[in-house]
Amino acid sequence: DVKVTQSSRYLVKRTGEKVFLECVQDMDHENMFWYRQDPGLGLRLIYFSYDVKMKEKGDIPEGYSVSREKKERFSLILESASTNQTSMYLCASSPAGGAGETQYFGPGTRLLVL
Amino acid sequence: GENVEQHPSTLSVQEGDSAVIKCTYSDSASNYFPWYKQELGKRPQLIIDIRSNVGEKKDQRIAVTLNKTAKHFSLHITETQPEDSAVYFCAASKTGGFKIIFGAGTRLFVKA
Numbered sequence: 001d002v003k004v005t006q007s008s009r010y011l012v013k014r015t016g017e018k019v020f021l022e023c024v025q026d027m028d029h030e031n032m033f034w035y036r037q038d039p040g041l042g043l044r045l046i047y048f049s050y051d052v053k054m055k056e057k058g059d060i061p062e063g064y065s066v067s068r069e070k071k072e073r074f075s076l077i078l079e080s081a082s083t084n085q086t087s088m089y090l091c092a093s094s095p096a097g098g099a100g101e102t103q104y105f106g107p108g109t110r111l112l113v114l
Numbered sequence: 115g116e117n118v119e120q121h122p123s124t125l126s127v128q129e130g131d132s133a134v135i136k137c138t139y140s141d142s143a144s145n146y147f148p149w150y151k152q153e154l155g156k157r158p159q160l161i162i163d164i165r166s167n168v169g170e171k172k173d174q175r176i177a178v179t180l181n182k183t184a185k186h187f188s189l190h191i192t193e194t195q196p197e198d199s200a201v202y203f204c205a206a207s208k209t210g211g212f213k214i215i216f217g218a219g220t221r222l223f224v225k226a
Binding site for chain 2: 004031040041042043044045048050056058090102103105106107108
């Protein structure tokens with residue numbers, strides 16, 4: 001059974017703080033993704049990675065960076081948190097193969113930036 | 115750029131009725147169309163998917179249809195039950211691409 005975990009379910013940070021969101025998957029998946037979910041906007045891709053140390057920008061990468069030093073772990077970094085980054089953040093993973101592979105999601109981290 | 119539009123944004127049905135959610139996609143190269151269900155407070159989970167080489171796929175009470183010419187696909191839920199209440203997301207992707215483009219979601223309410 002695929003398991004994707006995220007380091008926190010809820011997080012409260014202050015404007016300007018550096019924020020780390022961690023995601024770990026245990027299925028040896030090559031691909032990992034970070035999305036943010038906002039009401040009425042669906043799931044928007046921030047960054048994804050198809051291999052260790054590889055990263056690609058998604059649709060809304062501004063204000064974010066990522067790190068993938070190990071295959072099972074994909075970190076999302078908010079260098080200087082802002083209130084407009086208050087959102088639900090979802091991590092996902094999928095096996096290699098490009099399109100046509102099911103993405104498995106983590107439980108999400110609800111981030112509030114004050 | 116690539117886009118997936120989903121309608122309606124909210125859908126309310128009586129228990130036992132059918133529910134239909136429709137999506138259109140912009141990239142004609144898209145060839146994989148998954149549907150995810152997200153219950154309140156939970157993670158999205160795949161419920162059914164369809165590839166471009168078939169026009170319809172069914173799994174118990176849920177079915178998905180695909181019209182490649184019109185670039186739209188639909189989710190059909192028959193005999194709805196209260197536990198079907200959730201947000202449903204359609205999505206599209208293509209061979210050689212890693213990204214899945216999601217629709218904005220449909221919040222389905224099934225009234226008992």
